[in-house]
Amino acid sequence: MGEPSLVANRKTVFILAEDFSLESVEDKIFALGYDFQKRKLLSKSSNWIEIEKDLEQLNISRNLLAVLMFLTDITLCNTSNSDYLEIWYKLLIEMKKSSSLIFLHEEILQVRFYHNYLRTYLASVEQILLPVKEYIQIFEAIEKDENYYSMIMTLDSKGKEIAAMISGLMKYLADKFLTNQVDNPDEDFFKLLSTISKCKDIFMKDFVKMLLHGFHNRDDVDDKKENELFQPKLLINREVVSAEHSLEQLEGDFTAKLSEQLERAKQLLKTIQASGIEIVPYKEKRDISLRGHHFLDEIDKGIFLHLYVPNGRYQEDQLASFLRLFESYMQRVENLQFFIEIRKTLHGQIYEFKSKNSMMNSTDMEVAFDRFESFMSLCQNDQKKAEAFLLRTGIQPSEASRLMTKYVKEYQRLLLDIEHERERKLLDLRQRLESEAFELTNETRLSASQSTQPSALLSLSHNLDPLNITISQSSVVINPGIQSYIEQAIYGDIHYSAEDKELLHLFETYAEQFEAVRLRSDLEQLKDTSSSEVERSTAKQKIVGFLSKVAPALSQSALTVLTAYLQKVVTGS
Numbered sequence: 336m337g338e339p340s341l342v343a344n345r346k347t348v349f350i351l352a353e354d355f356s357l358e359s360v361e362d363k364i365f366a367l368g369y370d371f372q373k374r375k376l377l378s379k380s381s382n383w384i385e386i387e388k389d390l391e392q393l394n395i396s397r398n399l400l401a402v403l404m405f406l407t408d409i410t411l412c413n414t415s416n417s418d419y420l421e422i423w424y425k426l427l428i429e430m431k432k433s434s435s436l437i438f439l440h441e442e443i444l445q446v447r448f449y450h451n452y453l454r455t456y457l458a459s460v461e462q463i464l465l466p467v468k469e470y471i472q473i474f475e476a477i478e479k480d481e482n483y484y485s486m487i488m489t490l491d492s493k494g495k496e497i498a499a500m501i502s503g504l505m506k507y508l509a510d511k512f513l514t515n516q517v518d519n520p521d522e523d524f525f526k527l528l529s530t531i532s533k534c535k536d537i538f539m540k541d542f543v544k545m546l547l548h549g550f551h552n553r554d555d556v557d558d559k560k561e562n563e564l565f566q567p568k569l570l571i572n573r574e575v576v577s578a579e580h581s582l583e584q585l586e587g588d589f590t591a592k593l594s595e596q597l598e599r600a601k602q603l604l605k606t607i608q609a610s611g612i613e614i615v616p617y618k619e620k621r622d623i624s625l626r627g628h629h630f631l632d633e634i635d636k637g638i639f640l641h642l643y644v645p646n647g648r649y650q651e652d653q654l655a656s657f658l659r660l661f662e663s664y665m666q667r668v669e670n671l672q673f674f675i676e677i678r679k680t681l682h683g684q685i686y687e688f689k690s691k692n693s694m695m696n697s698t699d700m701e702v703a704f705d706r707f708e709s710f711m712s713l714c715q716n717d718q719k720k721a722e723a724f725l726l727r728t729g730i731q732p733s734e735a736s737r738l739m740t741k742y743v744k745e746y747q748r749l750l751l752d753i754e755h756e757r758e759r760k761l762l763d764l765r766q767r768l769e770s771e772a773f774e775l776t777n778e779t780r781l782s783a784s785q786s787t788q789p790s791a792l793l794s795l796s797h798n799l800d801p802l803n804i805t806i807s808q809s810s811v812v813i814n815p816g817i818q819s820y821i822e823q824a825i826y827g828d829i830h831y832s833a834e835d836k837e838l839l840h841l842f843e844t845y846a847e848q849f850e851a852v853r854l855r856s857d858l859e860q861l862k863d864t865s866s867s868e869v870e871r872s873t874a875k876q877k878i879v880g881f882l883s884k885v886a887p888a889l890s891q892s893a894l895t896v897l898t899a900y901l902q903k904v905v906t907g908s
Contacts, residue, residue: 345370346400360627367635376410380418390429402435408443415599427610441616444883456527457589464582466497494538501535530585534578614880629869640688643860648827653753681865682828701849714743834900845885875901
């Protein structure tokens with residue numbers, strides 16, 4: 336059960352985790368004036384039902400601030416069976432109703448599961464099975480070796496080694512069980528315990544004494560029946576081979592079950608990734624603290640989205656004008672406590688989207704942009720319907736008319752500025768290219784295409800490569816210095832490496848429209864070394880999270896290269 340709330344009306348952060356320390360995050364929650372409830376994930380499905388109900392109740396009561404889930408590979412594997420799947424779906428639905436993060440180790444996102452109980456069990460069986468097979472080889476070689484006594488001593492030493500290994504394993508499993516590190520041990524736990532206990536009984540016997548007795552009395556037993564019943568070699572061989580067969584059977588069962596379980600875990604991971612809840616990949620515990628603190632700070636301030644724009648980016652001023660107009664629409668027309676604030680770095684500016692009504696997300700923002708575009712289109716094409724729309728929102732007639740006139744005027748001004756900026760940029764590029772192009776051929780012509788359709792700017796996602804420069808003479812080669820100038824004129828104070836361009840291609844190919852904008856913004860802020868460590872780390876985590884979703888479309892080598900590149904950008908080494 337979670338800790339009781341200290342103050343009844345304080346908002347609550349719901350934490351779903353295992354038994355690892357989260358003091359830093361918990362201290363941050365209290366420092367901000369909130370409470371937290373903590374639930375253990377690695378538990379019975381009936382407990383999960385209670386967790387989902389508690390979360391639902393917090394949502395209904397509007398006392399839920401956020402959800403933090405810390406998911407291990409053990410939990411992922413153990414909750415991937417049919418008993419949990421329906422609860423998983425319900426839990427993810429409840430988590431989507433508030434700001435939520437799911438923390439996962441990077442290796443889990445690369446589908447590397449190292450700490451599964453079945454894997455541990457299988458490794459234990461394999462660890463014992465190897466010396467048992469060696470024992471049988473020594474036993475079978477005894478009759479062929481002239482030094483009979485030496486071989487028996489070697490066999491005795493190997494038997495004691497096996498017995499010691501089994502005793503250590505049994506103690507390890509017992510400790511895990513007694514300290515509740517193995518929750519609700521299933522048939523596999525007891526099957527392993529039973530098999531190794533049987534093996535221990537076999538190898539605790541004094542086989543040396545039996546063999547020596549049989550060696551000294553080997554001429555006294557001639558009858559076939561007596562040979563089978565009383566010759567120690569036959570009895571020892573039968574018992575040891577039986578132990579070998581039991582271990583091999585267990586090895587086969589665990590291998591098959593592990594393969595099936597890992598496949599279910601992969602499918603569950605895909606379900607979680609498709610839920611829309613943000614997944615936070617981490618490598619070290621420090622990554623959890625940094626991101627957890629940053630996440631809580633932003634919730635406390637009402638920040639739900641960042642957009643980073645490099646200095647000198649083409650149409651950056653027009654984007655700023657658009658966002659001011661959009662902010663006014665959200666406040667005046669939709670009557671929301673919505674704000675867009677700007678922070679500057681040495682190489683760009685960060686637009687922080689804030690809401691005091693309720694915590695929004697990127698999907699909400701994309702829908703809001705669509706509503707704004709529809710409203711502006713209505714203002715342009717049917718002012719009577721636009722005015723009627725404003726009246727339905729509760730705005731007074733005189734104010735509605737004034738507001739619509741203001742929006743139409745500012746919108747038209749924005750369109751004019753977009754066209755002027757295009758012309759200025761094109762003229763600047765033409766003048767820089769003219770001299771070099773003239774030297775190469777007098778038939779070279781420069782042209783540019785640009786849609787003046789407002790949606791290209793208003794949707795933001797199309798405001799990526801808005802100016803296309805073409806040279807009609809294909810034999811003209813632009814030197815690297817001029818190429819760099821063109822890129823800076825369009826992209827601003829940022830340089831794209833080959834890896835960056837590959838990432839941008841992935842964003843545009845596999846991400847949804849607005850998600851592609853957000854990911855590009857994350858990449859550009861990651862490359863801005865004047866941004867804070869936590870913001871750059873957060874940007875990297877978001878991109879790695881995206882890469883994990885599209886991993887099936889990438890080769891393992893490409894995924895490894897891009898992930899390593901992002902880490903290198905963060906550390907600078």
